[in-house]
Structure formats: structure tokens, C-alpha cells
Amino acid sequence: MLPHMDAAYNLARWLLRNEHDARDSVQEAYLRAFRAFTQFRGNDGRAWLLTIVRNVCYSKLRSSRRIAEVEAFNENEHGIVNESAETAERLRREVSSELLASTLADLPEAMLEIIVLHDLEGMSYKDISSVVGIPLGTVMSRLARSRLRLQKELLERLSKESSHGL
Amino acid sequence: MDCNQIRPLIPAHLDGELDVIRDAEVIAHLDRCPTCADAALAHAANRGLIQEKLPRFTAPLELHTDIRAALQAEAKPTAQRQVLPFLTKTLGLAASVAFGVFVGFTWGNSHSHANHLVEEAVTDHIRSLQANHLTDVTSTDQHTVKPWFAGKVDFSPPVIDLAAAGFPLAGGRLEHLDNQPAVALVFHRRQHAINLYIWPVNTAAVSPRHAERNGYHVEAWSLNGFNFLAVSEIPAVELAQFAETFRTSQH
Numbered sequence: 001m002l003p004h005m006d007a008a009y010n011l012a013r014w015l016l017r018n019e020h021d022a023r024d025s026v027q028e029a030y031l032r033a034f035r036a037f038t039q040f041r042g043n044d045g046r047a048w049l050l051t052i053v054r055n056v057c058y059s060k061l062r063s064s065r066r067i068a069e070v071e072a073f074n075e076n077e078h079g080i081v082n083e084s085a086e087t088a089e090r091l092r093r094e095v096s097s098e099l100l101a102s103t104l105a106d107l108p109e110a111m112l113e114i115i116v117l118h119d120l121e122g123m124s125y126k127d128i129s130s131v132v133g134i135p136l137g138t139v140m141s142r143l144a145r146s147r148l149r150l151q152k153e154l155l156e157r158l159s160k161e162s163s164h165g166l
Numbered sequence: 167m168d169c170n171q172i173r174p175l176i177p178a179h180l181d182g183e184l185d186v187i188r189d190a191e192v193i194a195h196l197d198r199c200p201t202c203a204d205a206a207l208a209h210a211a212n213r214g215l216i217q218e219k220l221p222r223f224t225a226p227l228e229l230h231t232d233i234r235a236a237l238q239a240e241a242k243p244t245a246q247r248q249v250l251p252f253l254t255k256t257l258g259l260a261a262s263v264a265f266g267v268f269v270g271f272t273w274g275n276s277h278s279h280a281n282h283l284v285e286e287a288v289t290d291h292i293r294s295l296q297a298n299h300l301t302d303v304t305s306t307d308q309h310t311v312k313p314w315f316a317g318k319v320d321f322s323p324p325v326i327d328l329a330a331a332g333f334p335l336a337g338g339r340l341e342h343l344d345n346q347p348a349v350a351l352v353f354h355r356r357q358h359a360i361n362l363y364i365w366p367v368n369t370a371a372v373s374p375r376h377a378e379r380n381g382y383h384v385e386a387w388s389l390n391g392f393n394f395l396a397v398s399e400i401p402a403v404e405l406a407q408f409a410e411t412f413r414t415s416q417h
Contacts, residue, residue: 005233009225030233031196032377034240070193085207117215118181122281125183139401144209151212 004046005030007121014116015057017105025060027055047127054113059085061109083151085133095154099161103153111146118143167191169202174204182212182378189378194388210380217285283344283395284373284386288379290341290350291361291397300352300359303338311338315349323349323364323392324416331358331411343395345370353408360398360408367391389416 008029013022027110029052036052077083083091104112117131134142178184179192196203237287294300303314312325318340327335336352341363350367371388372395378384383394383405394412398405 005225005230006222009229010223013223019226022223022230023226025238026225026229027233031236031240034237082205083208083212085204087209088208088211088215092211092218095215095219097219097221100215101221104220115216119213120220120222122285122307125178125181140178140183141174144174147177147212147216150216162270166199 004049007046008049010120011050011053011113011116012057014105014112015054015109018062021060022050025056026053029056032056044127044130047123049053050117050121051131051133051162058109081152082148083155087155088151091151091154091158094158099154099157104150105159106153107146107150111149114139114143114146115150167195169195169199172196172199172202173205176202176209177213180206180210180380190192213379218289257361281359284377284379284384286343287361287363287395287397288382289360290343290363291382294339294350294352294361295359300339302339306335306337307320308335311335311351314338315340319347319349321366321392323351324390325351326412326415328408328415331408333408333411355398355400355404355408358398358400360396360400360405362412363393363395363397365393367393377407378402387413389413 005026008026009022012025012029013019016022029049031051031093033049104115107115113130113132117128118125123131125136125143128143129136129139132139172192175184175188175192176196181238184192192241196206213391226270260366262384269398279336303311305311305314306327306329308325312322315338325335325338329335333353333355336354336359338349338351341348341350343363343365346365346368348363348417351364353360353362353364372386372393373388381398382399383402385394385408387394387409394409396405396409396412398408
């Protein structure tokens with residue numbers, strides 16, 4: 001399980017948004033995983049461990065201020081339009097890693113975690129479905145919508161940045 | 167299927183998550199529908215932005231030390247009583263062994279490793295096209311390309327010209343893939359380039375697979391102590407044909 005520590009820490013660090021809580025949670029998750037290892041019947045240790053990491057992180061989030069925000073996620077949120085390929089390409093060139101990271105950090109956990117699991121950890125839809133506990137079809141639609149939402153926020157922040165610069 | 171049915175499938179198509187049949191339907195639709203094709207390009211660019219620029223956090227060194235210590239402390243006092251009664255009873259494993267099993271458990275890692283390798287190769291392929299740095303040695307003659315690598319890498323990769331099969335050799339260059347030195351052979355197919363990455367099987371042989379990322383196709387295989395990974399934007403069937411031709415010409 002130790003080889004998965006970067007994946008565990010990356011998920012916790014994004015969900016909790018600070019290093020201290022992330023370290024605590026990963027350590028807690030490893031202890032829980034160790035105690036529960038006998039019940040582990042799957043063959044994907046990483047998905048199993050990340051499920052535990054995620055549970056620990058969500059408990060922490062719930063016990064702090066963000067209960068409503070954690071629970072509330074509208075699966076049918078509409079109104080996000082597809083940008084043109086031209087706009088998307090411009091964003092790809094102009095958006096910095098810093099802007100991308102700070103924008104993602106402001107998205108709801110449900111959107112943030114699915115992008116982290118897929119686009120940073122390279123997990124399959126199937127593995128994400130088991131970690132997050134949602135059906136495969138929901139993984140597909142939520143990931144797509146999360147990426148679009150991120151794009152929309154990036155576009156807004158980028159135009160704000162450039163108007164400040166004038 | 168019409169545009170309304172295709173649209174929601176585009177991201178999954180780009181992620182290589184569709185079954186073969188639906189994937190083929192999406193590809194066919196994108197070929198004849200410029201609006202959906204533009205949407206696919208937009209998705210691909212957005213996905214590319216995220217995957218290229220989003221930083222990944224890595225566990226601090228002290229966390230490794232802390233967790234190892236915490237697990238060892240956990241394993242000791244309760245060795246017979248609580249920890250892993252299943253393993254200890256049914257398999258007769260000592261707690262220390264169970265600890266080792268837990269610590270070293272890495273199944274599931276190979277899948278993501280293969281994915282990373284594909285991403286790395288595709289990114290490198292795109293970069294080689296953009297930067298106009300396709301070849302360090304430019305020659306259609308395999309007897310020029312092969313000796314050029316001698317002394318530059320510590321292995322001698324198979325270099326074969328496949329002009330007779332419609333894939334003329336264009337040259338080669340030095341690369342780095344999967345954290346080790348590799349060579350890239352460049353082949354042409356009409357106006358397109360095929361990068362064939364070759365590196366010795368030092369640690370892990372790549373499992374045969376084909377994959378698709380952002381419209382680029384990948385064929386991977388392992389033969390005679392070398393790993394091979396071919397990347398190109400040519401259609402998947404043609405790349406598979408290229409891979410097959412290269413494999414059979416090696417004998």
C-alpha cells in the first residue's frame with residue numbers, strides 16, 4: 001500500500017486544501033486500511049485505499065464548517081455551455097498552473113475530486129465509480145461537467161486578470 | 167446516432183472509455199459533423215490543459231516515515247489477537263509477514279503505470295511534431311540509422327526500413343521514456359509521422375495493448391528483450407498494421 005502514498009496524499013491535499021490536515025488524514029487512512037485489510041477482497045489496492053482516504057477526508061470536512069457545501073451537489077446542474085475549440089485552445093496556452101490550481105481548489109469537492117482522480121491519478125471511470133460510490137454513467141457525466149465548469153471559471157478569472165492589468 | 171446522443175459521449179471517447187462499437191459510432195459522426203468535431207476539439211484542449219498543467223502533490227518524506235512507524239507500532243501489540251486474524255489463522259502468516267503484504271501491496275498499480283506511459287509517449291509524439299525536432303539522424307537507410315545510435319545508448323535497437331509495406335523510415339532520435347533512455351524511430355505514412363519508441367525491458371515488459379488519446383493511437387508490445395510503443399495520428403487499423411509489419415520483419 002505504501003507505493004500508493006502519493007496518490008493518497010494528492011487526493012487528501014486537494015480535498016482538504018492544506019498540508020497539515022492532508023497528512024493527518026492520510027496517516028489515519030493508512031491505519032484504518034491496515035486494520036481492515038482482512039476484509040479487502042478486491043484486487044485493486046489503490047482504489048480501495050483511496051476510498052478510505054476519501055471517507056476520512058469527508059468526515060473531516062463535515063466536522064468543520066462545510067457540511068452544506070459537502071452534501072450539496074446538483075447532479076443536473078445545467079447552463080454550462082461548450083466553449084469553441086478556439087477559446088479552449090487559447091485557455092490552454094494562457095492559463096498558468098497557479099491559476100488552474102487555485103481555480104480548481106474553489107470548485108465543490110464533488111467536482112474537484114473527480115478531476116483529481118481521473119486527470120491527475122489516471123484512474124479509469126470504473127475505479128472512480130468504486131472510490132466515489134456513484135454509477136459509471138454518473139462518473140462520465142460528472143467528469144465532463146466538472147471539466148466544463150472549471151473551464152468556465154478559468155475564462156472568467158482570465159478576463160478579470162487581463163482587465164486588472166490595463 | 168444524432169448530435170444530441172453523440173455529444174455526451176465525446177469526453178468518454180477522448181478518455182478511451184467507450185466500448186468499441188459506440189466509439190466507432192462517435193468517430194464516424196465526428197468525421198461528418200463539423201459542429202461536433204469542433205466540440206470534440208474544445209473538450210480535448212480543455213482536457214489537455216488540465217492534464218498538462220494541474221500540479222500533483224506528492225507525499226512529504228516525513229509522512230512516509232511517520233506512517234511506516236505508525237503501522238509497525240500498530241502491528242506489534244495486537245499481533246495474535248486482532249490484527250489480520252483471517253490471514254494469520256487460515257494461512258498461518260505471522261503478523262510481520264502480514265505487515266509486509268500490506269506495505270508492499272501494489273496490485274492495480276500496473277494499470278496506471280501503463281496509462282502514464284501512454285500519456286508520456288503521446289505527449290512526446292506531439293512535442294516532436296510541434297518543435298520540428300522529429301529526427302536527430304535523418305536517413306531512410308537503416309544501415310545509417312542503426313550505427314548512429316551506437317555509443318549514444320547502451321543497447322542496440324532493431325532498425326528496419328518498412329518502405330516496402332508503405333512505412334518508409336525517415337530517421338531516429340534519442341529519447342527518454344519511462345524514466346530511462348529510449349530511441350525513437352520515425353516512419354512516414356503519407357504526410358503523417360509515426361514515432362516508434364524502443365527501450366530495453368529492464369524492469370517491466372509492456373503488456374500488448376492499443377490505446378487512444380486525443381485522437382492519437384498507440385500500439386505497445388514487447389519482443390526479444392525490447393519494449394515497443396508506436397504513436398501516430400494515422401487510423402488505428404493502419405497503426406496496427408504497422409506494428410504487425412514491424413514485428414514480423416524482426417524475425
